[in-house]
Amino acid sequence: MPLTTSQKKYLRGLTHDLKPVVMIADKGLSDNVLAEIEQALDHHELIKIKLRGDREQRGEWIARLIASTGAEKVHSIGQVVCLYRRHPKKPVIALPR
Template sequence: MANKSLNKNSVKYLKGIAHGLKPYVTVADKGITENIIKELETTLDYHELVKIKIRADREQRVQLIETIIKTTQATEIQRIGQTLTIYRANPKNPVYELPK
């Protein structure tokens, strides 16, 4: 589930923060388009922790999640139903200070 680059405490911390977030991006019937990727990149750079709503059946959702993570180089924090939470640190302007 979570990438090896984040320890358990960091993932737990980010899950706690993500609980109160609303989805910033929605992937619908058109799938992952160039505009969705641009929006994800911008949102990850600004917020670091992003919730994504994926409107698709289970098999398609798994493929979409793999594509999102591979394309954005983000870490999967959590997936519940149609909601995916990803994290990518911004080295120039960090938003969160992760626990050690």
């Protein structure tokens, strides 16, 4: 289910205090990094990821992250992207309607 504008706005407010849980750098988006992101999404639902690469590379990484995790992009600013994926059984974040 895609996020509404008001839900994205709410989640953006929550991301201000978050610190990046994963950093993707020179070695790129490996299977180990994807597994760590999956685990972080399961545990936190809303995560911040630091992407250390040029603009084109960051765009490819973001597209691959969204496709492989099923998460929604809340926003991205510079080298940081914030992703949200609701936990199917025990949601932690209550989204507005």
